[in-house]
Amino acid sequence: MDRRTTRTLTTWTAIACSIVLSALLLYKMTNRVEPWTFVVDVPQAPVRGNLQIHAATITPPDEKDFVHGPSLIQTPAGLLAFWYRAVYEGAANAEIVSARFDGTRWSPTAVVKDSSAVTRDIGLTVKSLANPVAFRRSANDIWLFFAASRLSGWATCEIILVRSTDNGQTWGPAQRLYASPFLNMSHLTKSLPIRLSGDRIALPAYHEMNRKYPIMLVLDSNGRVVDKVRMGNGGTVGYQPAIIPTSPTTAIAFVRRLNSFRPQSILITRTTDAGRTWTPVAPIDLPNPGGPIAAIRYDETRILLAFNDDPKDESNVKLAFSNLDGTSFRRIGTLVQVNDQVKGDATAYPFLLESEPGQFDVVFSRPPPQHVIDHVRVSSAWIEQNLERSAEQK
């Protein structure tokens, strides 16, 4: 073959390949992400249970490390709590740990994954771990999402997924959620994932680098990111969203304010198109010291919130009801108050779960000097009684 023939052949081969690949690319991209809607779970919330608060400390008494970012999931064997542990916040060689609650006592802690294991699994060196949040995928499957920093600082985090097929007894290898073109930075988890139609999941997350803002990652049934939505309509809008679907196409999200944001209130953003677009955030009539908010659907008409009822300090954890529009709020009662005798005590990062119908569990951390993860269990009877009391006091 002479040079000219080779050149002509190369040209036509390149043209043919490019035409075929372009057609396939256009077809795939225009038919790729089929529209999703929210799957709305409305719990029954029967009024039952005892009127006392059950409180316990999950972490061992000799805990010396920094422990933070707790979350919960219900299993057939009881409650399973997760949190992260490191020498200090953001330190290398962090661990995601768990403990089980059989209804009376918490088990010793077990390590789910540490930085070395995640490094080994993903093939890239991971420095620290944070903010585990579990999602029930099926009767035996639990997916655990958490943030992993590759370099230094939370802004270098990406989200990692590990799976258990035996309700948290054992855990599979870590898998990266790929959601950013810039070295897959900078996303972190905090709040409960929610179900979408088509066996997909919406994972509330947030961007940390440069500007903090809430995002919603859409995951397919294999746990791969198939879409990403920036919440709050741009700008500097807060972070750590807790998304509550109120119908297949509507939802509200409670957003942690930035420290610089005024007023010092919880922020809210709404969607009417199943999360494709979100309204600009607006402050609501509940204070926020710059801490995360936990929210779950309570019944047909109400959302239950666990939050720090203080504009400046994480000095307590309270429960409150919101209506489904996020326009009306009623405080229920105080779950925990800081110990004034302990300098620097705080009740941070509340996480709320309805573990059984009419049974609600809240976990939160007490950062140094305490080194503690605490658990509080209340019943719907306690909630309704305290709601009546607060109405009477009003």
Add this chain to the structure above:
Amino acid sequence: MMSAVDYLLDRSSAVLLVFAAAAALSHVLRLSPAKRIAIGLIAIAAAVLIPISTRSAFDWIVSALERPSAPGLLLLALFAISAVTGRRFDGGSEFRFGTAMLVLAGVLLYPGAVGFLNYDPYALGYSGYVLPLALVLLLAYALFRRYFFIVAALNVGIIGFLLEAGRSLNLWDYVIDPLAWLLAIGAWITIAIAAVIRKPKPASSVVA
């Protein structure tokens, strides 16, 4: 678990970058190409062996760089070849067009994706026709100008995306990466400086 292909691809940017940087530095000493290759390989070995904190320098570089896109891998390979042979590619129109497109794509993508803007163009890589149409136009122009290396790099990137070969399901990640963007910017800075230095001086006017 991670496959061997993933493992190698994750490290390809770091290997090529360390190799090219060391070989280019040895070029200053006017060493032969064989010695430059040897110095590039020694640099990789040194990066693997030298610890920084609890991990090797190479591990830090791998963690900082991520895997390359198809055009990024091509650009890194060109830099490595240039560092060994001393051959310059920045005079070629295909190199200039390719790096210019990388610079432009990065300017469109990264500021929004890292939060500087209120809109995140990364979402265009999940679905829709905007990004694929832009790629088709780029391919058509590259074919028209017979820029076959660019055509090959884009086609390999598209094949990777269609087969969902990488971890990402976003088209952007198959056609650009941050290192390629930075190298393309560096290439254009070099081109601009060279143009300024070589700019012919205007003929001095004759004063009567």
